[in-house]
Structure formats: C-alpha cells, structure tokens
Amino acid sequence: MSRVCSTGCGTELGAKNKSGLCRPCRCKATMCNPEVQARSTAGLKRYLTDPVHRAERTAMSAKNLARWRASPEGRAKTREFAMANLAKAYEFDATERRRRQRQAAYPGIPESRWDECVALKKHMTAAEAKQMIRDDEALRERKRKAAMSPFERDMERLRNGAGLVAAPDFRTSNPDFTIGGIASASL
C-alpha cells in the first residue's frame, strides 16, 4: 500500500521515504523552522563579516540589478518609477506653490476660508471680500468666546500661554489680642 505525504497535500511517497513528508513539504517545513532560520541568518552574518565575501555579494547584487535594468522589463519599470516620482514631485510643488501664493494673498484669513474669498470676489473688490471674511471671523470668535464659561475661557488662555498671576489678598486677619483681658467674643 502506498503512503501519502502527512500534510495532506496528496503526494505519494516513495518506498524509502522516512520523514513522512514529500520533498516540497519537507523543504517548506525546514525553511519555516525558526531554529533553522536563526542558524541560517547567523551563518550569513558570519559570512558577510569577511570583507572579501561582502564585496563579492555587493558586486553580485549590483550586477544582477544592472542586468535587470537593461532588460526590456527592467527598462520599462525603471522608466515607470522615474515618471511616477517626477509627476508626484511636480504635483506637490505646484500645490505647495499655490498654497503659499494664496497665504500671501489672504493674510489673517484661515486657509479653510480662502475658497469663500475667491467666490466673494466675483461680487465685490478683493479688499472688500477679504474684509468681509475677516469681520465674519471676528464675529465667530466673539460668539465662540461668549458661549464659553469663565472657567473654559481661563483654561484656553492658559493653553495659549497666559501665565498665572497671584491675586492680592486684601482680607484682614482677626486681631490676635484682647482689650483689657476681655475676650473679643464677650464684647
């Protein structure tokens, strides 16, 4: 009766097989064994401490990479990467440049309201549009502050860097003497 690989992969085993695993399953099991992995990593590290071996490996990697880059597939991929990077860099540049231009054009106006400014400019001058947004911002800020409790306002001031000021104590203390030996409570 023929035996099959114990992983259930369905491969029939030869008569001389001792491990109970087919060749691919045995390789996989070995490679996945952490002990084997550790030994292999340690061995490679030891191997690479030798400068000659290290140089050989580096040269080999470089050669393989160069060969891949020279192949039609490698050429196409390299070109694709380069174009994607260029496009990304250009896009970032254009967006950032535009943002800085608008920041300079709308001083004191938050970025979230720049688009509103642009829309308003169709109906009035740029200066009027900017003033309108600034006034509205000031109004919103006043409303926001008014809705806060004094405690919240103080906490916000502290968060924004306000220092603590000691409140002067004008309370007078009780006299620590009696009049002619009569306790003050009986006066």
Ligand SMILES: [Zn+2]
């Ligand atoms: Zn198997």
